[in-house]
Amino acid sequence: MPVVEARAVTKVFRDFWRRPKVRAVDGISFEVRRGEVFGLLGPNGSGKSTTLKMILGLLHPTRGQLAVLGRSPREVRAKARVGYLPEESYLYPYLTPDETLDFYGRLFDLNAQERKQRTAQLLEMLGLQHARHRTVGEFSKGMARRIGLAQALINDPDLVVLDEPTSGLDPLGCRQVKDLILTLAKRGKTILVSSHQLADVEDVCDRVAILYSGRIQAMGSVQSLLEDTHQCRVTFPDLPAASMARLLAAFRDALGTEPGIEHPRRDLEQFFLDVVEKARRAGGESSGAAPTQGVAAYLKTPARPEDALQQLLPQAAAAPAGAPPTATPEAQAAALREADEKLQQLLKPGSGT
Amino acid sequence: MRSVWAIALLSLRTAVRSRVVIGLLSILVLGVIGIPLTVKSDGTLAGYVQILVRYTLGFAMGVLLLATVWAGCAAVASEIQRKQIHLLVTKPVSGAQLWLGKWLGLVILNTLVLAVCALVTYGLLRWNTRAGQLNAADAQKLAGEIMVARARVPPAPFAVEQRVKERFAELQQRGELPTNMPPTAIYQALFTAAQVETHTVAPGGKITWRFALPAACERAPAFQLRYNLAAALQAPLNIRGRWVVRRERGGEACEIAADHPAQGQHSLTVPGTALAGEGALLVEYANVNQEGLSLLFDTQTGLTMLVPVGGWLSNYLRALLISDCLLALVAALSITAGSLFSLPVAAFVVFQLLIMFSTAGMIHSLATREAGFVAALPDMVRTTGWLSEAVSGFYRGLEVLIMPMQNDDPLAMVATGEWIAWPVVAWTFAKQIVVTSGLLLLVAVAALRRRELALPTE
Ligand SMILES: Nc1ncnc2c1ncn2[C@@H]1O[C@H](COP(=O)(O)OP(=O)(O)OP(=O)(O)O)[C@@H](O)[C@H]1O
Numbered sequence: 046m047p048v049v050e051a052r053a054v055t056k057v058f059r060d061f062w063r064r065p066k067v068r069a070v071d072g073i074s075f076e077v078r079r080g081e082v083f084g085l086l087g088p089n090g091s092g093k094s095t096t097l098k099m100i101l102g103l104l105h106p107t108r109g110q111l112a113v114l115g116r117s118p119r120e121v122r123a124k125a126r127v128g129y130l131p132e133e134s135y136l137y138p139y140l141t142p143d144e145t146l147d148f149y150g151r152l153f154d155l156n157a158q159e160r161k162q163r164t165a166q167l168l169e170m171l172g173l174q175h176a177r178h179r180t181v182g183e184f185s186k187g188m189a190r191r192i193g194l195a196q197a198l199i200n201d202p203d204l205v206v207l208d209e210p211t212s213g214l215d216p217l218g219c220r221q222v223k224d225l226i227l228t229l230a231k232r233g234k235t236i237l238v239s240s241h242q243l244a245d246v247e248d249v250c251d252r253v254a255i256l257y258s259g260r261i262q263a264m265g266s267v268q269s270l271l272e273d274t275h276q277c278r279v280t281f282p283d284l285p286a287a288s289m290a291r292l293l294a295a296f297r298d299a300l301g302t303e304p305g306i307e308h309p310r311r312d313l314e315q316f317f318l319d320v321v322e323k324a325r326r327a328g329g330e331s332s333g334a335a336p337t338q339g340v341a342a343y344l345k346t347p348a349r350p351e352d353a354l355q356q357l358l359p360q361a362a363a364a365p366a367g368a369p370p371t372a373t374p375e376a377q378a379a380a381l382r383e384a385d386e387k388l389q390q391l392l393k394p395g396s397g398t
Numbered sequence: 399m400r401s402v403w404a405i406a407l408l409s410l411r412t413a414v415r416s417r418v419v420i421g422l423l424s425i426l427v428l429g430v431i432g433i434p435l436t437v438k439s440d441g442t443l444a445g446y447v448q449i450l451v452r453y454t455l456g457f458a459m460g461v462l463l464l465a466t467v468w469a470g471c472a473a474v475a476s477e478i479q480r481k482q483i484h485l486l487v488t489k490p491v492s493g494a495q496l497w498l499g500k501w502l503g504l505v506i507l508n509t510l511v512l513a514v515c516a517l518v519t520y521g522l523l524r525w526n527t528r529a530g531q532l533n534a535a536d537a538q539k540l541a542g543e544i545m546v547a548r549a550r551v552p553p554a555p556f557a558v559e560q561r562v563k564e565r566f567a568e569l570q571q572r573g574e575l576p577t578n579m580p581p582t583a584i585y586q587a588l589f590t591a592a593q594v595e596t597h598t599v600a601p602g603g604k605i606t607w608r609f610a611l612p613a614a615c616e617r618a619p620a621f622q623l624r625y626n627l628a629a630a631l632q633a634p635l636n637i638r639g640r641w642v643v644r645r646e647r648g649g650e651a652c653e654i655a656a657d658h659p660a661q662g663q664h665s666l667t668v669p670g671t672a673l674a675g676e677g678a679l680l681v682e683y684a685n686v687n688q689e690g691l692s693l694l695f696d697t698q699t700g701l702t703m704l705v706p707v708g709g710w711l712s713n714y715l716r717a718l719l720i721s722d723c724l725l726a727l728v729a730a731l732s733i734t735a736g737s738l739f740s741l742p743v744a745a746f747v748v749f750q751l752l753i754m755f756s757t758a759g760m761i762h763s764l765a766t767r768e769a770g771f772v773a774a775l776p777d778m779v780r781t782t783g784w785l786s787e788a789v790s791g792f793y794r795g796l797e798v799l800i801m802p803m804q805n806d807d808p809l810a811m812v813a814t815g816e817w818i819a820w821p822v823v824a825w826t827f828a829k830q831i832v833v834t835s836g837l838l839l840l841v842a843v844a845a846l847r848r849r850e851l852a853l854p855t856e
């Protein structure tokens with residue numbers, strides 16, 4: 046059973062007299078499978094947020110069917126296992142981060158101890174523990190966004206719906222969110238993100254649907270959509286001039302044309318991350334969000350400290366950006382099994398969700 | 399239940415941290431302390447208690463009602479407007495839980511504020527009438543007549559219906575019914591005549607009323623009998639009469655002579671000791687005037703027995719509980735309105751309803767008190783066509799819906815020492831909270847279920 050299933054969903058916004066005004070989503074069908082990261086990609090106004098709001102029951106489809114975790118999105122019970130980050134932070138400005146997360150934790154019927162523990166872990170994970178006694182109203186956009194992300198994860202959801210999760214975040218935060226998404230996916234959670242930051246989508250999504258004016262223009266796995274089977278790239282360390290000349294001659298012979306040569310460039314994201322990391326080491330203080338590493342412990346599988354997933358964050362930070370996550374079918378199957386175990390643990394009575 | 403509490407606490411927190419509420423509280427405190435200082439009473443102790451309990455607390459109620467309408471309408475409407483609702487309804491929170499949380503938050507806040515106002519008022523009352531502040535007569539009056547809780551017992555009505563019916567049939571038989579009057583008006587006139595007849599005491603004659611007393615007054619030290627003579631009697635001389643009060647089951651009787659002008663309200667104190675024990679009292683008035691004067695007791699407000707049945711403080715508490723029920727009802731109405739409409743529209747609708755509420759009560763009382771109006775109403779409607787028929791039908795519909803909601807102003811009652819029984823509190827709670835607020839909850843839940851909460855509101 047897919048986690049989200051949309052069949053010929055159409056949304057027409059009407060004016061006061063119920064005359065059709067905008068056809069924001071136009072007969073889209075797709076499904077999000079368990080454990081995958083699914084991206085909705087599209088330019089501004091292409092219907093991404095509208096689709097997500099329908100999946101959350103905030104808007105009702107004009108036509109077509111939607112099922113979330115096998116239920117209608119308007120059913121209250123389905124929502125206990127869903128986390129949602131809206132496109133903007135709609136938080137209560139007079140609450141502190143602690144109070145905010147405690148409030149949403151109560152709505153999920155978590156007990157006091159769980160709320161306290163999760164709040165602390167989430168704030169630490171998102172680098173906001175030093176701001177926990179300030180009110181959210183005075184937060185910068187990116188800081189508020191982090192609180193938004195924290196409230197979406199407070200119930201340790203099975204399905205996480207993120208509407209432009211990286212908007213308003215600094216490159217460090219973007220990177221962190223992307224890593225977080227990958228980590229959550231490895232833990233068996235299903236993630237649905239929307240974005241128009243192509244690089245973000247490419248980095249994290251297993252499959253994407255590209256929306257334009259409310260219709261799906263292309264859909265498939267990132268790998269299959271982007272792979273250019275007519276070209277190859279060969280990478281090797283810088284060589285002495287003589288060896289290089291020999292190699293090039295061999296290529297020239299084989300190809301019959303001159304091959305393209307350039308030095309690989311670090312991308313700006315990686316460069317930025319290195320600069321900030323250096324500054325932090327040098328002891329710079331910031332009143333904003335602090336750079337952090339790691340994931341809130343309750344989102345992990347505590348019984349398996351050697352879990353490769355746990356080391357994912359540092360690893361990912363060291364790897365060149367833009368490298369798609371590679372996984373053999375065996376590794377994927379193992380990850381899915383793990384995820385299932387985790388799911389069972391979460392669903393055990395008394396786990397609070 | 400955890401979600402309901404979370405939302406209720408959030409509303410409280412919003413209130414405490416918002417400047418509007420702080421401003422409101424300052425107005426309340428200023429009012430509660432300032433009104434008794436600035437408003438001049440008629441100089442009597444009873445007048446002072448009236449100002450303090452009825453007007454000062456009434457002012458607090460008024461401010462609280464306005465604030466409740468505003469806060470209640472905003473509770474859901476502004477969450478929708480500011481899109482904070484997106485994060486609420488995507489959590490496992492039902493419409494009913496959301497409504498209940500908001501309502502509970504408002505009710506708790508109202509109760510707290512009202513309790514503070516009531517405590518301050520009571521403190522002022524006690525402080526300004528503390529020992530040494532009043533002369534002996536006033537102190538006695540305060541304890542015996544003002545800070546009391548007395549039931550208002552009307553006498554058993556005289557059975558005039560039968561007499562009127564017979565008279566009507568007799569006239570009809572003889573063909574003497576006036577042809578220029580509708581039958582209802584004739585009946586009404588005959589009824590009034592019969593009432594006057596039974597309330598008139600001829601010179602040397604007697605008239606006896608029966609009062610069924612509540613069991614609670616068994617050990618009351620004294621009763622008070624209030625009576626009015628028909629004001630049309632413009633006699634310049636004093637009226638003399640003799641009252642005899644006795645228990646229906648027999649026993650000691652108590653005799654009191656009366657000698658006063660006809661106008662105004664009169665009262666006499668009947669010692670309770672002579673009449674201790676439950677049961678009914680028979681009150682007899684003998685006309686002993688020498689001048690051959692017939693006396694007419696007012697047919698509507700002729701006689702009332704005031705019977706002490708409890709302490710003032712518990713009465714005060716009951717009055718506050720009834721007031722609190724009203725605030726809770728208005729909170730429910732406002733929250734539901736806010737779930738249906740955007741903020742200004744919701745506030746407008748609630749104020750419209752409240753205005754209709756009070757005018758319907760006024761029209762109802764006009765219609766019932768003015769006997770002539772009642773008699774003339776169907777006639778008037780018949781001659782002026784469908785529009786006024788529709789209007790009066792509308793108002794009668796309102797009456798059916800609204801009259802059960804109306805009750806006497808509890809603060810006025812407690813200020814005049816009138817007893818408010820627990821069943822009245824329970825009845826108010828049942829109709830205003832359980833039934834009406836429950837229905838309003840259902841309306842809001844249906845609306846929230848239908849509404850697309852992510853749509854922008856204008
Ligand atoms: N409440 C509404 N009433 C009318 N039209 C709306 C409403 N909400 C969205 N739309 C329209 O629907 C279309 C899709 O909007 P949507 O917010 O889904 O776009 P998006 O893909 O999320 O864009 P962005 O990248 O800017 O967030 C737009 O043309 C928008 O104007």
Ligand SMILES: [Mg+2]
Nearest residue numbers: 093094095132
């Ligand atoms: Mg959007």
